[in-house]
Amino acid sequence: MENLRIPTLENERIRLSPINLENYKQLLEIAQEDKLVQFSPSKIDTPEDLQSYVQNALDSFQQKTAIPFIIFDKKENAYAGCTRFGHINWHNKVLHIGWTWIGKRFQGTGLNKNMKFLMLEYAFETLQFDKVEFRVDERNITSRKAVEKIGGTLEGILRKDTLMLDGFKRSTCCYGILKEEWPSLKQQILA
Template identity: 30%
Template sequence: MAFVEPVILSARGVRLEPLAPGHEAGLRHAAADGALWTLRITSVPEPEQTRAYIDTALQMREAGSRFAFAVVEEDTGHVVGTTSYHDIVPAIRRLEIGYTWYARRCQRTHVNTTAKLLLLMHAFETLGCALVGWRTDNFNFASQRAIERLGAKKDGVLRHHALRRDGTVRDTVMYSMAAGEWPEARAHLLYLLERQAQAE
């Protein structure tokens, strides 16, 4: 049995469902909102590469190293982005959350906070993870702030670690949250969502 089994997670109008070929058109449309593939610090697929992006995610799921979700607006049924569990290591109950991107109209809304709450709840409370990690480009300051808002701790920087789409090599900033830190982080995320709900 796989460490991460297929599951649908939902709250506050946001639904995470296992990424599948049927999400191709929705993902392509989401990426077009902001031409996200033109950003050098992200890994959003170009429109014609969307199917290959999904196929790669499914191959990684088969190998047990990644489980990708489509992020769907429940009231419209529109796909607004994607996020994944990855670098899954069942033996030590560790995984990371990443491969995350959203249509521009959903950025800096409750969508990402809700998705992260759902993923963290499932990781710590259902899968029994001891630790959840994140990694991001050293120049992706928005991503770093978003990860820190979740309550994650900065572990350090892996220098000259990974290729960007433009052929340059990035440093990777690593973060993590341990199971013992989850209750406080959970309370804070719920507080943030209440604040966002009042503001939207």
């Protein structure tokens, strides 16, 4: 952890590499897509907002509480969005996977499943963490189903815990995957 760096995670379909204040510009067009982050409290739809979003992720990386990535879809030969490990608790060996958004044309193509697989594999097998958590807006049925499909267990709902940009107070579904669940989930995902 002392010399924390952002790794590059990849397979035949996807490459997750360090996001920075240069390459994030590849995401400017995607970030402006309508309702891309409607279930997120983050604003990314202007160049300034997106830069601030990335800077926040990089600041969290410097504090060793996040590892942010830019997503490259090898099949489409295009940048698709971003994601990160966050709320990293090195002592308790728990982290979150989230802050994920991908362009509409990449949704439903298997890209997200490949990304989550690489991130889970890294969290459990390289970092040796004990638990990975996901926080999802209760209204975001698509994301909830995606987390459940890769084996996330709903552990509870935090009621009205996050203030959204439009003033709505959302409730957040908390999902988790434990290290001891990973080997069988890995086989299911690979199958």
